Amino acid sequence: MIDIDDQDEVRVVTFDRPGRRNAITPAGLEALEAAVRDPPAxxxxxxGAGDAFCAGADLETVAGVADGGDVEAFVRRGQRTANAIENSPSVVIAGIDGAARGGGVELALACDMRIATPQATFAEPGVTFGLFGAWGGTVRLPETVGLGDALDFSLSGRVIDSRNARRIGLVSRVVEDPRTVVEQVAENDPTALEKIKTCLRSRTDEKQREDIEVAAFETLVETHAERLKEFADSS
Known part of the structure; x- marks a missing residue:
């Protein structure tokens, strides 16, 4: 259910289960984690394939967990995959076209950028049947949209469109084709992309973040010394 297509500086990873709106199974989570852990791009x-991004966890899996399954293992599996996305050395961009629900929203929140089409919609419907997003959603959602909008989105279970998702900061852009943004980012220096992501993603205190910035900037200057000199000479 996870399709991988390596194209130059971009690895395209597709939730490929359109008949189930790309609902993801534990095996799919494992495959997704492997796809982002050390990609060659x-x-x-x-x-997502078809008319949805990802409908979240497969309902048969959820039902199995509810019927005496290992709840902690189910939650930890999703958390590990979301953390692998966040900690990937590559910039991970979610292109959301159609429905993102529950775990699909949580996996998108772990990405570095979320780009929606006008047809994208978002919801955390778990509250309507007594659950909530436990794949890191309670951590990343308020960090992304702020506490007030996170509470509104999670407690209401309502569906929001791409315009409102952009308004609250759940997505950073609304475009007809997210691939255009992907290609724009991929044109940039890969070392700089990795260092910028490391600095911005750091969850350490201010002094440690500053130290990380210093080390990362030193690395980039050393790596691109000749290019910088050429740029300075031509300006």
Missing amino acids: SVVYLR
């Missing part, structure tokens, strides 16, 4: 483009 500076940018990973995460997308």
Whole structure:
């Protein structure tokens, strides 16, 4: 259910289960984690096949967990995959066209950028049947949209469109084709992309973040010394 297509500086990873709106199974989570852990490209483009991005966890899996399954293992599996996306050395961009629900929203939240089409919709419907997003969603959602909008989105279970998702900061852009943004990012220097992501993603305190910035900038200057000199000479 996870399709991988390596294209130059972009690895395209597709939720490929359109008949089930790309609902993801534990095996799919494992395959997704492997796809982003050490990709051969500076940018990973995460997308869905058909008319949905990802409907979240497969309902048969959820039902099995509810019927005496290992709840902790189910939650930890999703968390590990979301963390692998966040910690990937590559920039991971979610291109959301159609429905993103539950775990699909959580996996998108773990991405570095979320780009929606006008047809994209978002919801955390778990609250309507007594659950909530536990794949890191309660951590990443308020970090992304702020506490007020996170509470509104999660407690209401309502569906929001791409315009409102952009308004609250759940997505950074609304475009007809997210691939155009992917290609724009992929044109940039891969070392700089990795260092910028490391600095911005750091969850350490301010002093440690500053130290990380210093080390990363030193590395980039050393790596691109000749290019910088050429640029300075031509300006």
